[in-house]
Amino acid sequence: MSITAPRGFRAAGVTAGLKTSGNPDLALVVNDGPAKAAAAVFTSNRVAAAPVHWSREVVKDGRADAVILNSGGANACTGPQGFQNTHSTAEKTAAALGVSATDVVVCSTGLIGEQLPMDKILAGIGAATAALSADGGSDAATAIMTTDSVSKQAVFTGADAAGKEFTIGGMAKGAGMLAPGLATMLVVLTTDADVQPEMLDVVLRDATRVTFDRADSDGCMSTNDTVVLLASAASGAVPSAVEFGRGLTQVCAELARKLIGDAEGASHDIAIRTFNAASERDAEVVSRAVARSNLFKTAIFGKDPNWGRVLSAVGTTDAVFEPDQLNVSMNGIQICRNGSIGDDRNLVDLEPREVLVEIDLQAGEAEATILTNDLTHDYVHENSAYSS
Amino acid sequence: MSITAPRGFRAAGVTAGLKTSGNPDLALVVNDGPAKAAAAVFTSNRVAAAPVHWSREVVKDGRADAVILNSGGANACTGPQGFQNTHSTAEKTAAALGVSATDVVVCSTGLIGEQLPMDKILAGIGAATAALSADGGSDAATAIMTTDSVSKQAVFTGADAAGKEFTIGGMAKGAGMLAPGLATMLVVLTTDADVQPEMLDVVLRDATRVTFDRADSDGCMSTNDTVVLLASAASGAVPSAVEFGRGLTQVCAELARKLIGDAEGASHDIAIRTFNAASERDAEVVSRAVARSNLFKTAIFGKDPNWGRVLSAVGTTDAVFEPDQLNVSMNGIQICRNGSIGDDRNLVDLEPREVLVEIDLQAGEAEATILTNDLTHDYVHENSAYSS
Numbered sequence: 001m002s003i004t005a006p007r008g009f010r011a012a013g014v015t016a017g018l019k020t021s022g023n024p025d026l027a028l029v030v031n032d033g034p035a036k037a038a039a040a041v042f043t044s045n046r047v048a049a050a051p052v053h054w055s056r057e058v059v060k061d062g063r064a065d066a067v068i069l070n071s072g073g074a075n076a077c078t079g080p081q082g083f084q085n086t087h088s089t090a091e092k093t094a095a096a097l098g099v100s101a102t103d104v105v106v107c108s109t110g111l112i113g114e115q116l117p118m119d120k121i122l123a124g125i126g127a128a129t130a131a132l133s134a135d136g137g138s139d140a141a142t143a144i145m146t147t148d149s150v151s152k153q154a155v156f157t158g159a160d161a162a163g164k165e166f167t168i169g170g171m172a173k174g175a176g177m178l179a180p181g182l183a184t185m186l187v188v189l190t191t192d193a194d195v196q197p198e199m200l201d202v203v204l205r206d207a208t209r210v211t212f213d214r215a216d217s218d219g220c221m222s223t224n225d226t227v228v229l230l231a232s233a234a235s236g237a238v239p240s241a242v243e244f245g246r247g248l249t250q251v252c253a254e255l256a257r258k259l260i261g262d263a264e265g266a267s268h269d270i271a272i273r274t275f276n277a278a279s280e281r282d283a284e285v286v287s288r289a290v291a292r293s294n295l296f297k298t299a300i301f302g303k304d305p306n307w308g309r310v311l312s313a314v315g316t317t318d319a320v321f322e323p324d325q326l327n328v329s330m331n332g333i334q335i336c337r338n339g340s341i342g343d344d345r346n347l348v349d350l351e352p353r354e355v356l357v358e359i360d361l362q363a364g365e366a367e368a369t370i371l372t373n374d375l376t377h378d379y380v381h382e383n384s385a386y387s388s
Numbered sequence: 389m390s391i392t393a394p395r396g397f398r399a400a401g402v403t404a405g406l407k408t409s410g411n412p413d414l415a416l417v418v419n420d421g422p423a424k425a426a427a428a429v430f431t432s433n434r435v436a437a438a439p440v441h442w443s444r445e446v447v448k449d450g451r452a453d454a455v456i457l458n459s460g461g462a463n464a465c466t467g468p469q470g471f472q473n474t475h476s477t478a479e480k481t482a483a484a485l486g487v488s489a490t491d492v493v494v495c496s497t498g499l500i501g502e503q504l505p506m507d508k509i510l511a512g513i514g515a516a517t518a519a520l521s522a523d524g525g526s527d528a529a530t531a532i533m534t535t536d537s538v539s540k541q542a543v544f545t546g547a548d549a550a551g552k553e554f555t556i557g558g559m560a561k562g563a564g565m566l567a568p569g570l571a572t573m574l575v576v577l578t579t580d581a582d583v584q585p586e587m588l589d590v591v592l593r594d595a596t597r598v599t600f601d602r603a604d605s606d607g608c609m610s611t612n613d614t615v616v617l618l619a620s621a622a623s624g625a626v627p628s629a630v631e632f633g634r635g636l637t638q639v640c641a642e643l644a645r646k647l648i649g650d651a652e653g654a655s656h657d658i659a660i661r662t663f664n665a666a667s668e669r670d671a672e673v674v675s676r677a678v679a680r681s682n683l684f685k686t687a688i689f690g691k692d693p694n695w696g697r698v699l700s701a702v703g704t705t706d707a708v709f710e711p712d713q714l715n716v717s718m719n720g721i722q723i724c725r726n727g728s729i730g731d732d733r734n735l736v737d738l739e740p741r742e743v744l745v746e747i748d749l750q751a752g753e754a755e756a757t758i759l760t761n762d763l764t765h766d767y768v769h770e771n772s773a774y775s776s
Contacts, residue, residue, distance in 0.1 A: 047703030047711045047727070077699055079712070079728030112696025113729055220683045221704050223696075294682070294763070295608045295771055302772030308500025308611075311465055315435030316609045323435045324467070339435070340467030341501055375682075377768050383683055384690030384763075 002153030004137035005169040006192035008032050008232025012131035013143030016124025018072030018110075018117060024143035026121065027069040028128040029188050030097060035233035038064035039200035040105065041208050043225035049076035050083040051106040052224060054090065058105050059228070062197025065099040067188055067228055068128075070121060071146050071173070073110040076223040085116050092122050096129040107186045107226050109146055109173065141171035144186055147382070148173055149262055154254040156247040158239060166193035166237035168247045172255040185212065187227040187255060193244055194233035203245040204229045211252035214284070215371045217263045218379070219292040227252075260371045265378030267353065268300050274359040275367035282319035283368035286359060289313045290370075297375035300355055305348035307336040310357065320363045327360035390541030392525035393557040394580035396420050396620025399524035401531030404512025406460030406498075406505060412531035414509065415457040416516040417576050418485060423621035426452035427588035428493065429596050431613035437464035438474040439494040440612060446478075446493050447616070450585025453487040455576055455616055456516075458509060459534050459561070461498040464611040473504050480510050484517040495574045495614050497534055497561065529559035532574055535770070536561055537650055542642040544635040546627060554581035554625035556635045560643040573600065575615040575643060581632055582621035591633040592617045599640035602672070603759045605651045606767070607680040615640075648759045653766030655741065656688050662747040663755035670707035671756035674747060677701045678758075685763035688743055693736035695724040698745065708751045715748035 004011050009031055016026040031038075040059040042052050058064055068089060075082050086106050094101040108116070131139070141151040152172040159165050174185035195203075208227055229248075239247075260269050272290050277283035290296055293313040299306035307328045314326060328336035333348045355374075373379075392399050397419055404414040419426075428447040430440050446452055456477060463470045474494050482489040496504070519527070529539040540560040547553050562573035583591075596615055617636070627635075648657050660678050665671035678684055681701040687694035695716045702714060716724035721736045743762075761767075 045700060045703040046705075047699045047714075074696075077696055077724065077728055079726070082728070112694075112700065113724070115729075218682045220681055220697075221700065223700050223703065293608055294606045294767075298768050298771035301768065304772065306500075308462075308465055309608075311435045312433060312500065312609065312611050315433040315611065317434075321434075326435070336465065336501070338467070340465055340470070341503075375768060375772075377765050379682075380686050380689065380763060380765050380768055383686035384692065 002137040002141055002155060002171045003029055003169040003188055003190045004135055005155045006167040006190045006232065008192050008234030009190045010132040010134050011136035011140040012128045012133060013139035014124055014127045014131055017120045018070060025070060025072045026124040026128050027140035027143035028132060029067045029140055030132060031065055031230045031232050033232055035194060035231060036063045036065050037195060037197045037200055037231040038062060038229065039197060039204045040226060040228040041205060043222055045221045045223050047077065047223050049074055049108060049224040050078060050086040051075055051108045052226060053083065054086045055105045055226060058102060063103055064105050064230060065103040066093060066097055067105040067107065068093045068125065069107040069144050069186060071109050071144050073108060073114060073116045074112045074224050075108040075116050076112040078115055081115060085118050088118060089121055092125045096125055105228050109186055109224055112223060137169065137171065144173040146173065147264055152255055152258040154251045156251045158243055158247045160237040160239040160243065164235065164237040166191060166235045166239055168251050170251045170255050172259055174259055185222065185225045185259065189229040189251065191231045192235035193231060194236060194238045195231045195244060199241055200229055200231055203241055203248055206245055207249040207252045211249060211256045214369065215256040215260050216288055216291045217260060217373050256371060260373060263373040264382045265376045266373035267376050268355050268374040269353055270300060270355040270357060270372045270374065271369050272357045272372065273367060273369040274361060276364060277361045277366045278320035278364035280366040280368050283366050285317050286314055286319045286361065287368055287370035289317050290357065291372035294375055300350065301374040301376045303350035305330045305335055305345045305350060310359065311336065314359060319361065321361040325362040329358040331356055390525040390529055390543060390559045391417055391557045391576055391578045392523055393543045394555040394578045394620065396580050396622030397578045398520040398522050399528040400516045400519035400521060401524065401527030402512055402515045402519055405508045406458060413458060413460045414512040414516050415528035415531040416520060417455040417528055418520060419453055419618045419620050421620055423582060423619060424451045424453050425583060425585045425588055425619040426450060426617065427585060427592045428614060428616040429593060431610055433609045433611050435465065435611050437462055437496060437612040438466060438470040439463055439496045440614060441471065442474045442478065443493045443614060446490060451491055452493050452618060453491040454481060454485055455493040455495065456481045456513065457495040457532050457574060459497050459532050461496060461502060461504045462500045462612050463496040463504050464500040466503055469503060473506050476506060477509055480513045484513055493616050497574055497612055500611060525557065525559065532561040534561065535652055540643055540646040542639045544639045546631055546635045548625040548627040548631065552623065552625040554579060554623045554627055556639050558639045558643050560647055562647055573610065573613045573647065577617040577639065579619045580623035581619060582624060582626045583619045583632055587629055588617055588619055591629055591636055594633055595637040595640045599637060599644040602757065603644040603648050604676055604679045605648060605761050644759065648761060651761040652770045653764045654761035655764050656743050656762040657741055658688060658743040658745060658760045658762065659757050660745045660760065661755060661757040662749060664752060665749045665754040666708035666752035668754040668756050671754050673705050674702055674707045674749065675756055675758035677705050678745065679760035682763055688738065689762040689764045691738040693718045693723055693733045693738060698747065699724065702747060707749065709749040713750040717746040719744055
């Protein structure tokens with residue numbers, strides 16, 4: 001169900017013919033209201049795709065009626081023609097739904113630097129509109145897949161202070177940033193809670209900061225990343241920011257874990273938790289430095305608890321710590337104590353897919369966890385063997 | 389010849405038994421004067437090895453009589469015992485040479501987090517001292533190799549204003565930072581020019597900034613990197629800073645190219661030149677961002693001229709540029725023009741080992757080039773298949 005689990009939404013996923021595989025490649029999500037509140041966050045990459053430029057403007061007024069998403073082409077680095085194609089996509093969708101084009105969010109994912117086949121997209125929009133259904137969430141989640149091996153969905157149900165239930169649904173695509181051609185992370189979140197745009201925006205930024213922003217599969221930032229949240233108010237529930245934020249963060253965290261868990265070529269899902277840091281920012285910086293060390297990532301692929309590679313990555317940061325007070329554990333074994341040799345590294349079991357690396361900075365009380373993957377033969381293969 | 393090409397130096401390389409392979413693993417370089425001027429640069433990693441801590445102090449007064457280097461163990465993250473072992477190494481070397489321990493630079497390279505077998509090192513120092521010779525440069529260059537497939541040496545000969553000749557020699561080890569166990573970059577440079585320590589320091593920092601600092605094989609900074617320069621004044625030549633700097637930069641650049649050219653697992657040597665930048669710093673930041681993109685590096689391995697991955701890396705930087713004014717060429721073919729589709733990507737020939745990526749920011753007149761490698765199956769294999 002995912003994005004159609006909340007009341008007030010319809011969705012569809014159809015085959016427009018953009019993918020040579022013949023798999024579904026066009027998804028449409030419509031908010032039937034009564035409210036049309038929306039918020040979104042986008043890639044911070046300065047080389048942003050045409051649909052990112054378009055959609056940033058769409059959500060500025062806190063309203064969106066629909067999201068149209070295509071896989072099979074990123075529409076990035078495509079010049080004025082690319083922007084025109086995004087505009088046409090929004091206009092065609094708006095006409096089919098009887099709404100304004102400036103209330104239609106557009107998302108694209110696939111190869112950078114090629115124009116979209118607009119005849120196929122425009123025809124597909126008609127088919128998607130005809131296929132819209134209150135249980136179309138799974139079809140939409142399937143249509144946005146590129147190299148994903150499974151569709152990714154999540155649902156949360158909560159209640160406001162009056163006991164009135166509300167639901168948050170979400171779908172995501174992308175394999176971290178590991179996907180060939182930077183076929184990037186797209187996320188649509190829906191809710192039937194009655195939440196004003198300002199609060200939607202604040203809560204969405206809070207939730208993504210500690211979930212998607214901390215999923216760092218290969219350190220490569222894409223041109224198309226978009227997370228959009230639509231609220232219909234169809235449940236009548238009016239949750240507090242805290243209650244709504246808790247649910248939203250839970251949905252985002254589940255989708256983030258699913259993205260990392262399906263990262264192409266990966267054989268380990270690695271959580272890097274830095275604790276006893278002077279600040280949350282320090283903890284995040286340290287965890288991310290380790291998550292971006294190719295030497296650390298290849299060691300985990302080789303099931304080698306190489307804590308020297310962890311320390312050498314930690315040492316590149318400006319976080320508060322003393323080198324001779326660093327502790328490192330892997331899957332519960334403290335192999336580095338006070339910056340030097342700790343327990344027997346042979347005690348560390350790296351056979352399981354899940355790996356927990358814990359870095360104790362002994363510098364404060366803050367912590368943060370970054371999710372990443374190992375660097376494998378299959379990663380190299382999938383990102384080199386064909387133009388993508 | 390390399391480091392013994394300049395007059396006033398002797399060197400040796402012997403087998404102390406640190407490597408299980410039985411290959412040479414202990415090198416000694418001695419400056420017989422008449423001057424004993426020295427300068428050095430070290431890793432900026434805050435988790436620095438014991439020999440780095442020691443050697444930083446040694447060169448502070450601008451004098452060093454000898455450099456003792458071992459492969460087969462990094463002596464990093466080894467606590468107080470590790471520092472004591474470095475101290476003992478310097479003292480034993482000093483006693484054998486009749487100099488002060490505080491004038492002996494110590495370098496180590498190999499696996500992090502293990503104590504050195506000091507009995508073997510101390511015995512080896514005696515053997516190395518006995519083997520010292522005015523043509524021992526190549527033996528020393530061989531003894532510092534870890535996973536290097538060839539030893540790396542370079543020589544420059546120049547003249548001062550009076551026409552008096554001087555020579556600069558150099559040896560290096562390490563495969564970028566690609567080496568298993570962070571068996572890191574060590575460089576010893578020698579000269580028979582008469583150069584004061586203050587000028588040595590300035591010229592060495594200038595030379596390394598545009599050579600070794602711009603060789604970025606896999607973005608992983610090590611705990612042991614050391615570049616040390618010894619000047620004997622034995623030639624009597626007194627070159628200007630400009631003339632000496634030119635020669636030193638040439639030697640460092642040649643060694644940097646040899647490091648990148650021997651990077652483990654690499655199948656392409658990639659020069660990323662950013663030009664028309666607002667500042668040299670901008671050009672360096674942009675080139676380095678591309679050099680650190682795993683998606684770009686796997687694409688080059690796959691002989692895929694994927695300029696979208698170049699732009700997505702450029703877009704993560706804060707350099708001055710407009711996204712719709714970026715131009716990118718690969719091996720002479722301009723595949724991206726004004727941020728959009730340029731010439732036919734099929735015209736790009738990525739069969740040769742040498743790859744030149746040129747990024748035109750259209751924002752100024754500065755430029756910088758970073759040398760890197762592609763990301764290959766062999767890189768993953770060599771850094772994961774065995775504990776190192």
